[in-house]
Amino acid sequence: MTDLHRLAAVLDEAARTGRAVPRPEQDYDVADAYRVQEELIRLRLERGDRLAGVKLGFTSEGKRRQMGVHDVIFGRLPASSAIADGSYVDVSGLVHPRVEPEVVYLLGRRIASPADALAPDAVAAVAVGVEVIDSRYEDFRFSLPDVIADNTSAAGYAVGPWQPHDPSRWNLGVVLEIDDRVVHAGSTGAILGDPRRALAEAARLAAQVGMVLEEGWILLAGAATPAEPLLPGARVRAEIQHLGSVSFTAK
Numbered sequence: 001m002t003d004l005h006r007l008a009a010v011l012d013e014a015a016r017t018g019r020a021v022p023r024p025e026q027d028y029d030v031a032d033a034y035r036v037q038e039e040l041i042r043l044r045l046e047r048g049d050r051l052a053g054v055k056l057g058f059t060s061e062g063k064r065r066q067m068g069v070h071d072v073i074f075g076r077l078p079a080s081s082a083i084a085d086g087s088y089v090d091v092s093g094l095v096h097p098r099v100e101p102e103v104v105y106l107l108g109r110r111i112a113s114p115a116d117a118l119a120p121d122a123v124a125a126v127a128v129g130v131e132v133i134d135s136r137y138e139d140f141r142f143s144l145p146d147v148i149a150d151n152t153s154a155a156g157y158a159v160g161p162w163q164p165h166d167p168s169r170w171n172l173g174v175v176l177e178i179d180d181r182v183v184h185a186g187s188t189g190a191i192l193g194d195p196r197r198a199l200a201e202a203a204r205l206a207a208q209v210g211m212v213l214e215e216g217w218i219l220l221a222g223a224a225t226p227a228e229p230l231l232p233g234a235r236v237r238a239e240i241q242h243l244g245s246v247s248f249t250a251k
């Protein structure tokens with residue numbers, strides 16, 4: 001466990017300095033990786049941050065193929081990494097950021113078990129989002145435990161205007177644009193085969209690590225398309241059919 005504590009400190013430092021680190025040499029499993037993630041988040045909360053929600057990763061085939069990883073993963077979203085819709089975002093402190101379009105759910109109740117995720121008031125609203133991911137590992141290369149330990153590469157998230165949740169609209173067109181050019185297009189149906197499964201999946205993974213999802217938190221359901229490098233000056237915009245759009249500019 002000492003080594004795992006050290007890994008959390010190394011990843012925390014890498015995120016704060018924007019300097020990539022080599023992958024750990026030690027072997028550790030997924031359960032240990034979630035312990036590292038918890039410790040990494042504890043360090044942030046100790047510095048005054050709070051949790052705004054959680055995220056899923058590798059929920060679409062496009063992302064799994066891009067990264068060569070095959071299981072759904074779960075990460076935590078510090079409130080300080082929120083990006084206001086329409087704002088300018090300083091990306092100079094990041095290592096090698098990428099962006100990806102997301103479906104975002106607003107939780108309408110506390111979810112302590114996968115059964116709670118099926119309650120009619122579990123989702124209060126839905127929005128289009130953009131996640132900024134930034135692996136703290138050199139060359140954006142990692143094993144499944146490595147990326148879990150690194151809080152699933154989470155680095156920032158922007159959420160568009162909240163919309164009423166209409167569960168019958170689950171298979172919607174998604175585009176990611178950079179500088180008014182479409183760089184990826186897909187469908188929300190690519191997320192777990194149906195994005196309505198995302199909340200139960202998040203509840204299952206949260207329960208495994210002894211975590212409760214709180215009312216008012218957000219859930220990023222995982223990118224529906226591969227990720228795209230984010231360079232300074234880029235104007236990023238994501239749109240989901242019927243949900244509207246969200247944008248920001250990197251500086």
Ligand code: OOG
Pocket residue numbers: 056057058059060063067100131133134135147152153154221222223
């Ligand atoms: C891990 C994060 C993946 C998603 O939506 O699939 C993710 C990574 O690709 O570095 O957030």
